[in-house]
């Protein structure tokens with residue numbers, strides 16, 4: 001991946017405390033368009049907090065987050081909500097699908113929130129579920145799905161809007177290693193096909209190996225920058 005152009009998303013010197021805990025103490029990270037970046041590090045090193053700040057879910061106490069020309073850390077809630085609908089997709093460790101909705105409606109929801117009709121949104125949701133091999137489970141509710149099926153649904157929901165950045169926080173953390181490898185391979189191939197960049201948090205070296213580049217956090221700071229892996 002070329003890094004001659006500027007980063008798509010850049011966090012600089014982030015500081016964030018949760019009460020008395022300093023989760024980030026000057027963490028920096030850059031994500032380039034179309035790049036898959038793994039953020040690794042021990043439990044409690046600040047990985048999720050970094051992702052939340054870079055996705056505009058949490059505001060840092062200090063430092064900056066630039067998304068193209070926009071300062072995410074200081075922009076309005078309305079603008080952040082809009083960006084999360086149009087430019088960003090998010091996948092968490094446990095899919096966090098809405099339990100009352102069918103899988104198809106879960107995946108259709110982000111499109112409907114962006115103004116697509118229900119019929120069109122459900123059709124596109126069905127296509128994405130098919131791409132992830134769970135098209136036959138569209139009428140099921142999340143509680144009826146296996147962990148791998150639910151996580152594939154969460155991937156479809158994150159990608160259905162054509163985001164430029166997918167934030168994935170331990171997306172395979174709740175799966176066994178075989179299902180985890182499959183979901184990771186599917187995430188990477190879907191992101192490559194659509195040109196989305198991925199910020200991937202993991203503590204698993206096998207999962208990190210899917211990334212183009214890795215940064216390692218320790219005690220809320222980038223401990224080491226590694227090149228292509």
Ligand SMILES: Nc1ncnc2c1ncn2[C@@H]1O[C@H](COP(=O)(O)OP(=O)(O)OP(=O)(O)O)[C@@H](O)[C@H]1O
Nearest residue numbers: 018019021022023042043044045046047048049050
């Ligand atoms: N909402 C919160 N309230 C209080 N403390 C928090 C909160 N979120 C995170 N922390 C603390 O901040 C530090 C960094 O947490 P964070 O979840 O970012 O680390 P992590 O590297 O993602 O950890 P893990 O790999 O265990 O998920 C930890 O000490 C954690 O206990």
